[in-house]
Amino acid sequence: xxxxxxxxxxxxxxxEIQNYxxxxxxxxxxxxxxxxxxxxxxxxxxxxxxxxLRYLEAIEIVRVENGKGIFVRDxxxxxxxxxxxxxxxxxxxxxxxxxxxxxxxxxxxxxxxxITPAQLEELAACVTEYRRMKxxxxxxxxxxxxxHRQIIKVASNPILEGMMESISVxxxxxxxEPLGNKHLFDATYPFHLTMFDAIAANDPDKALVELNxxxxxxxxxxxxxx
Amino acid sequence: xxxxxxxxxxxxxxxEIQNYxxxxxxxxxxxxxxxxxxxxxxxxxxxxxxxxLRYLEAIEIVRVENGKGIFVRDxxxxxxxxxxxxxxxxxxxxxxxxxxxxxxxxxxxxxxxxITPAQLEELAACVTEYRRMKxxxxxxxxxxxxxHRQIIKVASNPILEGMMESISVxxxxxxxEPLGNKHLFDATYPFHLTMFDAIAANDPDKALVELNxxxxxxxxxxxxxx
DNA sequence: GCAGACAGCCTGTCTGATAGGTTAAATGTA
DNA sequence: TACATTTAACCTATCAGACAGGCTGTCTGC
Numbered sequence: 001x002x003x004x005x006x007x008x009x010x011x012x013x014x015x016e017i018q019n020y021x022x023x024x025x026x027x028x029x030x031x032x033x034x035x036x037x038x039x040x041x042x043x044x045x046x047x048x049x050x051x052x053l054r055y056l057e058a059i060e061i062v063r064v065e066n067g068k069g070i071f072v073r074d075x076x077x078x079x080x081x082x083x084x085x086x087x088x089x090x091x092x093x094x095x096x097x098x099x100x101x102x103x104x105x106x107x108x109x110x111x112x113x114x115i116t117p118a119q120l121e122e123l124a125a126c127v128t129e130y131r132r133m134k135x136x137x138x139x140x141x142x143x144x145x146x147x148h149r150q151i152i153k154v155a156s157n158p159i160l161e162g163m164m165e166s167i168s169v170x171x172x173x174x175x176x177e178p179l180g181n182k183h184l185f186d187a188t189y190p191f192h193l194t195m196f197d198a199i200a201a202n203d204p205d206k207a208l209v210e211l212n213x214x215x216x217x218x219x220x221x222x223x224x225x226x
Numbered sequence: 227x228x229x230x231x232x233x234x235x236x237x238x239x240x241x242e243i244q245n246y247x248x249x250x251x252x253x254x255x256x257x258x259x260x261x262x263x264x265x266x267x268x269x270x271x272x273x274x275x276x277x278x279l280r281y282l283e284a285i286e287i288v289r290v291e292n293g294k295g296i297f298v299r300d301x302x303x304x305x306x307x308x309x310x311x312x313x314x315x316x317x318x319x320x321x322x323x324x325x326x327x328x329x330x331x332x333x334x335x336x337x338x339x340x341i342t343p344a345q346l347e348e349l350a351a352c353v354t355e356y357r358r359m360k361x362x363x364x365x366x367x368x369x370x371x372x373x374h375r376q377i378i379k380v381a382s383n384p385i386l387e388g389m390m391e392s393i394s395v396x397x398x399x400x401x402x403e404p405l406g407n408k409h410l411f412d413a414t415y416p417f418h419l420t421m422f423d424a425i426a427a428n429d430p431d432k433a434l435v436e437l438n439x440x441x442x443x444x445x446x447x448x449x450x451x452x
Numbered sequence: 453g454c455a456g457a458c459a460g461c462c463t464g465t466c467t468g469a470t471a472g473g474t475t476a477a478a479t480g481t482a
Numbered sequence: 483t484a485c486a487t488t489t490a491a492c493c494t495a496t497c498a499g500a501c502a503g504g505c506t507g508t509c510t511g512c
Binding site (some may be wrong): 006034035036050064065066067069071200 | 491492494495505
Binding site (some may be wrong): 002008010012023047051052054055057059076078079080081082083084086087092096098099101102103105106107110152157158159160162163165167170220 | 232236256276277280281295302303305306309311312322332385386388389393
């Protein structure tokens with residue numbers, strides 16, 4: 001008694017097209033045969049083929065352009081993805097915070113080691129802007145976010161950057177109400193200055209310590225607010 | 227003279243279905259109207275609708291079951307994804323290594339703090355197995371990988387786990403030739419023991435130091451082999 | 453009471469027809 | 483000859499109809 005896994009045609013076709021791309025050593029931007037040709041090649045109907053294409057388009061393997069044809073997307077790109085079940089908002093945010101500690105911690109270390117004069121100037125501009133907006137009593141969440149983003153960029157590790165980017169929807173939660181309130185920004189502001197100083201002094205350890213102080217503030221905030 | 231962005235029907239439909247799920251407050255496992263009903267609802271052809279479904283299936287919004295219907299997938303799940311261009315293999319691996327340092331570093335810290343007696347026993351079993359295989363001269367890459375995975379698990383941070391999982395394809399590169407050679411395993415083996423001891427002693431700082439020594443070995447290996 | 457036939461609903465796949473986007477060659481005009 | 487326009491060939495986009503086959507509850511004969 002065996003449960004036979006019925007394989008759908010569009011799945012097969014989707015696989016076959018990927019094989020075809022590999023075997024033909026097609027590079028990014030290369031054109032695949034037209035839909036009609038592909039249906040003949042694989043001996044399937046148009047609808048199955050189009051469903052397969054739509055699937056491959058969703059996972060960014062190909063790009064289908066009206067009137068032009070079917071093209072291969074960047075091929076030597078590494079894609080990562082994952083999913084996490086969210087049950088408890090508070091616990092979830094604490095988890096996000098630990099991931100921030102991990103990723104931003106490494107980023108700030110690398111930034112302190114690698115920052116170039118030009119990048120330092122940019123970061124300094126960011127800090128100046130921060131101070132200016134703070135003194136004017138304006139909304140600082142945006143410039144705060146920009147500051148962190150800038151550090152990630154300076155670390156110049158595309159994977160790190162991609163991962164931070166991918167959870168940026170979550171990190172933004174730290175910047176808006178009820179979490180990202182005036183009080184929290186007041187509390188964390190000084191650490192942005194000390195972080196900057198540590199980076200400017202090329203002191204990774206100090207930078208990391210200051211970042212962790214910053215994150216401790218956020219952690220306190222999560223625990224008290226939620 | 228404006229370039230009008232022609233919107234494709236299947237994209238609209240895909241959006242409409244997502245709206246429908248939101249507005250109807252459908253939960254995971256809930257059934258959507260049948261294909262025929264949906265075509266009538268949106269006034270589109272069957273093929274467009276099916277292409278939209280295939281797209282939504284690819285990004286894991288719905289699940290289409292033959293003979294049964296269309297169902298909503300887990301809805302309060304957070305999905306993250308990103309992509310990185312790989313140009314230079316060596317530089318890329320060094321980037322991966324830094325990300326490992328970040329994520330596994332945080333993981334081992336958390337593990338050292340949070341590990342339960344039962345988990346400690348499991349990890350001990352892993353170490354014992356490692357020793358046994360090493361003494362028998364057997365292939366240790368698998369048990370080595372299992373050891374690291376176990377630590378991530380103990381950290382009990384689903385986001386961290388998901389991120390490590392998503393780059394596991396890459397980390398595996400460290401475990402196979404030419405990088406994961408006999409010499410490297412010999413060099414890193416002692417650190418697995420010291421990491422275990424540090425975790426067992428609930429000493430996060432020591433654990434992190436030992437992990438970094440381990441990673442230094444791997445880094446050396448990357449720099450010399452490639 | 454139960455097994456098997458059956459009907460109704462649903463997805464899977466194929467096909468023919470029509471619309472419309474893209475490009476380059478052919479054509480007409482100054 | 484130089485340039486704008488038309489046309490044809492090639493593609494994708496979408497619709498509608500038809501048929502195959504999976505799933506489930508009901509109905510029927512034993």
